[in-house]
Amino acid sequence: MRDLGLAPPTVTPLIGGLADSVFETAAINPTLPMLARRPEPSSPIWEEVTAVEVRDEVTDLAKGLIASGISPGHRVAIMARTRYEWTVLSYALWAVGAEVVPIYPTSSRDQVEWILRDAECVAVVVEDEQAIMTVGSVCGSLPRLRNVWQLDTGGLQQLVERGEFVPLATVESLRRIVLPDSTAVVAYTSGTTGRPLGCALSHRNLASPCDTMLAGWGHKVVPPGGQASVLAFLPFSHVYGLLVQTLCIRGGILMGHEAELQAEALASAVQTFKPTYFCAVPSIFEKIYKNALRTAQQAGRGALFERAADTARDFAAALERHRLGGGPGPGFDLRLQHALYERTVYRRFRAALGGRVLLASSGGSSLNRELALFYEGVGIFVHDGYGLTETSGGVTAQPLGREMSGTVGQALPGMDIRVADDGEILVRGPSVFQGYVNDDASTRAALRGGWLATGDLGRLDSDGYLTITGRKKDVIVTSSGKNVSPALLEQRLRMHPLVHQAVVVGDNRPCVGALITLDPDFLAFWRDSIAARSDARMRLAREENTLREEIARAVAAANSAVSRAESIRVFRVLPEPFDVASGLLTPSMKLRRDAIVRHYALQIDAMYQARSRAPREQLSDEFAHWDDADNVFR
Structure with missing residues (x-):
């Protein structure tokens, strides 16, 4: 086996729970815009919500949860798309010491029943009437389930009204007893080969990769004299989406929400919100590239776009060789071609993402090297990283100034990586989960002497860059x-x-x-x-x-x-x-x-x-x- 990792950075250790970020930011910088929302789903206008306003909404919801019998350690499922209420509700639950159980709104009846039963949820928040019908059809087999709240019929407002007479001191006392190692989320795996497994993730697990990335990379997404911003559209039901949410709240990054993943709706949201940091999965980056190619072909400029794409990849590859000590960088002719396409192609491509993106991240699966080089060549550096549900989403990232496309970068500071003799990737560190709920056998099989057996195959080079080659089971x-x-x-x-x-x-x-x-x-x-x-x-x-x-x-x-x-x-x-x-x-x-x-x-x-x-x-x-x-x- 080979063992590689970097020394931990200077990161302030977590002393409480994730909800503390909302209250601390409101106390230090009350007028800082923390969230953004639209009055209507298709509106081009985004209304900013300040830190103190978010804190007050979280507090009012926490009071309602307490009045409804939600106590520390209770598990509450959220079955909704990526929307403003998801964020406010999750932080209200963490403020009272409850545990969030994300469920995909597209989940089948059997999947919903399994997760609610396995996690022993006492309540579930759903989005619409269809979800109410799904949950209602399984309620009879879930004796612990006591409350079902629907977002689209004012369920959260009902909670706020119910908690009007709960003292603020009650919320404060519950929030202050939440410890870093208390469970924050029970996130279920994809279930590609069987029943999904519930991964218990602590507040420390979720905060650790975010704090590390903010300390080392956060400055790269802040525009001069402005505030970094992220459009959250990845499902919060997935650990990558949760990582994005936690990153924004802990880092003071303005976060907007887009619930609809259809290309037209997402493109409109990106154009109007204009993020400085773009977080997506490889299929999104592939789709954006293909849409740009199709648009160029429809306009009779397909050949021009393809030549520009080739130049972008060549330019980025030359830059990569230079920063890794393997070449002089782009030559004069290549720079000249690149400058020409910057005026005719690249600038328009960046404008399709709002025109303000300073950095992008890809996760969920590996990003194709040629595609990563294309994005770098047009002026949008896509940092490909690696993580999984059991690691709260954070294991590796690209080192600044020494990025290598086609790899997922190096181990995050504080994380260790080994590659076993059979090629399986083993990891350990502060983001590794607490175990699978109600499944000690699976936990013992996954955690071997403190190392998590990821089930992924990969290789490490002599400089610690990790390349993912597949899944053992695949x-x-x-x-x-x-x-x-x-x-x-x-x-x-x-x-x-x-x-x-x-x-x-x-x-x-x-x-x-x-x-x-x-x-x-x-x-x-x-x-x-x-x-x-x-x-x-x-x-x-x-x-x-x-x-x-x-x-x-x-x-x-x-x-x-x-x-x-x-x-x-x-x-x-x-x-x-x-x-x-x-x-x-x-x-x-x-x-x-x-x-x-x-x-x-x-x-x-x-x-x-x-x-x-x-x-x-x-x-x-x-x-x-x-x-x-x-x-x-x-």
Whole structure:
């Protein structure tokens, strides 16, 4: 094993709970804008809420919770999208010593019942009527559940009215007995291979990575003479979203909320809020890039955009070599090209993100190196990091001035990383969780002598940069005994504008295969461009043939990153995307691989059978992996 970590920074140790941040900020800087909200979901106007106003709202809600019988140690679930009330309510719960149990609002009835029962929740806050019906259908099996409050029908205002006669001193006395090691959140894992497990995260667990990042990186997101700002749109039901919320509240960063993740709504929110710090997952960064490419192509400037993108990547790669001591930096010609595209392309791209982004962060899964270089080249540095639910979201980050795209950076100060002989990443440090609730066996299996076995595979270089190569449970073993990690292949497939999702398969098969879904927005544009060049009679045949070639190019590009034995030899385009409703994605949008393989078993069998029938000389052709039965438009 190899063991790498950095010395802890100078960070003030936590002495209370997370709610203290709200009260301390209000006492020190009462007029500081802390949150921003819109009077209407689509309004371009954002109303700032000061620290003292947030404190008063948190206090009033805490009184209502006390009046409703919520006591220290009680668990209260929040089943809602990312919205203003989520933040105020969570801090009110922490102020009285209660524990927050986040639930995705898209969760199924069975998932909701399991989490409420396993966590022994005494109350749940839901967003709308549909959620009320879901919770109502399982209430009979949950004897501990006493209260259900609905946000859209004034549930929080009812709580405030109920607590009017609770003394302020009661809230203060409860807040002051919350200890750093008290449980703050019970966050459930994605449940990609079974029942979700509840990770008990303490106030210290959640605060530690945030305080470390604020101490080392916080100044990079503050505009001259202004205040840093973040648009929170990632689900607070996911630990990454919770990390963003905690980072903002503890760091005095103005936070706005956007509940809708549809591209149009999110783009509008970003344009009007104008964040200085952009936190997202790789699929969001991929979507932004693809939308910009599609927009350029629709305007007849697709070739210009692609040349500008190549220049951006080349420019960023040269800068990276220079800062890591491996080169002189961009040459004169490259700088000249970059300056030209800055005026014609890059400035417009940044404007699509509000025009004020100083730094971005990516998490949830690894960001493609080529995509990271593109963003750096257009002037938006995307820091790719690594964490998981069991580590409160924080394990690694990019070191300032020595960032390396394609890696997730180095261990955060105070965290230690080992890579076991089998490639599994082991971590320890102050952000590692307390254990799984009601599951001592799983806790013992995950925590080995103080080290958390992450289940992720990776490698550390001599300078401590960590590269994630996949998940242990996702490794494919072909019939010839070749071990293949699907993550890199899937990541590179998704870089093609037409590819929406990709799942690599091949367990006990003669070679690696892939199931691919298409991006509906780009597909519609692509179809229009094909139709413009064809008469009606020839259009369908042209679409079929051209699409086959395009997807084959995407596969060939993905295969260029791996050995021939690991490359995709067969693939099938599916007629519809994987989604949560079908049970093929988790609520956090992760692939349920086992469920996908079962669901598409017939298609997978047909894909391999078609390959076995193909002439031997045809099998070496990257463009010959379709059989005549394939029809992606049916």
